Amino acid sequence: MTTPEPKPALDPAELAKTYAEIAQRSSQLIGDFIARQAASGVPAFGDELGIAKAFYEMMGKLLADPAKCAEMQFKLWQDYMSLWQHSMLRFLGHAAQPVIEPAKGDRRFKHDDWQQNFLYDYIKQSYLIAAKHLHQTVGGVQGLDEQTAKKVDFYTRQYIDALSPSNFLLTNPEVLRETVSSGGQNLVKGLNNLLEDLERGDGQQIRVKMTDPAAFEVGGNIAVTPGKVVYQNDLIQLLQYAPLTQEVYKRPLLILPPWINKFYILDMREKNSFVRWATAQGYTVFVVSWVNPDATFAQKTFDDYLLEGPLAALDAIEKATGEREVNAIGFCLGGTLLASTLGYLAATSDDRIKSATYFATMIDFAEPGELEVFVDEEQVSKLEKKMRERGYLEGSEMATTFNMLRANDLIWSFVVNNYLLGKDPFPFDLLYWNSDSTRMPAAMHSFYLRNMYINNLLRKPGGIALNGVPIDLAKVKIPLYFVSTIEDHIAPWKSTYAGTKLCSGKVRFVLGGSGHIAGIINPPAANKYGYWTNDELADTPQEWLEAAKQHSGSWWNDWAKWAEQYAGDKVAVREPGKGKLKAIENAPGSYVKVRVDAKAAA
Secondary structure (H helix, E strand, O other), X not given: OOOOOOXXXXXXXXXXXXXXXXXXXXXXXXXXXXXXXHHHOOOOOOOOOOHHHHHHHHHHHHHOOHHHHHHHHHHHHHHHHHHHHHHHHHHOOOOOOOOOOOOOOOHHHOOOHHHHOHHHHHHHHHHHHHHHHHHHHHHOOOOOOHHHXXXXXXXXXHHHHHOOHHHOOOOOHHHHHHHHHHOOHHHHHHHHHHHHHHHHOOOOOOOOOOOOHHHOOEOOOEOOOOEEEEEEOOOEEEEEEOOOOOEEEOOOEEEEXXXXXXXXXXXXXXXXXXXXXXXXXXXXXXXXXXXXXXXXXXXXXXXXXXXXXXXHHHHHHHHXXXXXXXXXXXXXXXXXXXXXXXXXXXXXXXXXEEXXXXXXXXXXXXXXXXXXXXXXXXXXXXXXXXXXXXXXXXXXXXXXXXXXXXXXXXHHHHHHHHHHOOOOOOOOHHHHHHHOOOOEEHHHHHHHHHHHHHOOOOOOOOOOEEOOEEOOHHHOOOOEEEEEEOOOOOOOHHHHHHHHHOOOOOEEEEEEOOOOOOOOOOOHHHOOOOEEEOOOOOOOHHHHHHOXXXXXXXXXXXXXXXXXXXXXXXXXXXXXXXXXXXXOEEOOOOHHHOOOOHHHHO
């Protein structure tokens, strides 16, 4: 048995230097905060999200049923008595089955001490019991309207997650061991990390660093598939990628990514780039890169995003290649725009798009999942007021919303790693992309929230008009391919399945493994997650899944077989910039490199 080498003694001079730096930063942050408060006055406390109102209503209903309260308390007491018996047996050296265990995939309690150490096992189970009963208690309250019940459920889980013993020094065995081992250096470094994150947020919010931003460069080691920008306007740059085959399919492929994120999620690295893979299959690939708007774009509407986005791209592709007909892909919000575009083209007898694919896309917003918690009349009205003042929705605010949907993975795990363990986050390309947020113009985003999420008008014939033209998705008769993912928390697959019922063309629905990003960006070479197929569209998503066949590997191969039917014959390759549209600059272009917060990149 080898004896581990002792860690070097702490350098008092280095420690003093670190403390001095922390003190200086803290003083500066406090001074800046006080100056801002003096200049703006003391803000009134508000409840913009309606959380206090929802919980006040819930507590009123709960306390009106004392028998139910007593029943819940008794069940809680029973579980704690069982835990006490279990713990005493373990303390006396006997084997005992745990009263409660973490959910599968819960990584908060993966350290061995949570299972092997009597005290930490007791703390873990005590927390899980309390969390279960608290969640069941508020979830069992009768008489709440659906929106209030969902809000109470969501924020109760946020509260439960925040109070996990893994988030605190004295109740996290891994942090405590590191503190003893390093002589507290982890906490010093963690405080320094916290101050840096506060500085990035200008002292008003904590911008938790999820990865090492210096490890990545857009156009340097991510988004590097060769290509050119061949067209641009106020809202988009259109990228055409260089061929990777001797011949290409006649019909080009147009990809519409969401403008809520940067397009390079589809072109991260060579090994997981959908853009590169599709190009290698023989497609002439065009991708829209959306502008990162500022206040000058405040009045840009959803109509503008239609006209200057996909419609402008179709005109440009015809000039670049001579081909009028294309196939199209829309990812998430880009898919919602693609569906709107197809409705508009059908209404105007324009048949340029011959097939369409939706990546994790909602068209019917009747069941939008947990994002519904953030979208009601009261919250949208207050958000619109804030957007009118600035001209846009700040990207970091939307990113925080998405992170809250998976708080343990995307918030608290980094709190523990960065602030308690004092470690630097691991360089991870997907998390770099996740933190590279974008803004949304006020007028466009308001239209989207009201017409899609609140009123669900896209699914209704004539429910919305684009460029003055009422649209009806039932008139869309082209072949459609829907792919969703089983663990998606942004576009729940059962919600996306509802969209298959809205159009008149032949539809194929495929369900991938994993979540909103990993399940879509799932290259065949990785051989991960698997997917389900069913050639028939059942009445309900559950019926579809029960009759579906599961496959190993990536759904990309299934899509390739489907898409080939509509790709046309093989023709000579097209080099970007060699047609009627000349190259403006190299891919990935300049629009994608604009960051909303220069400090976040530092």
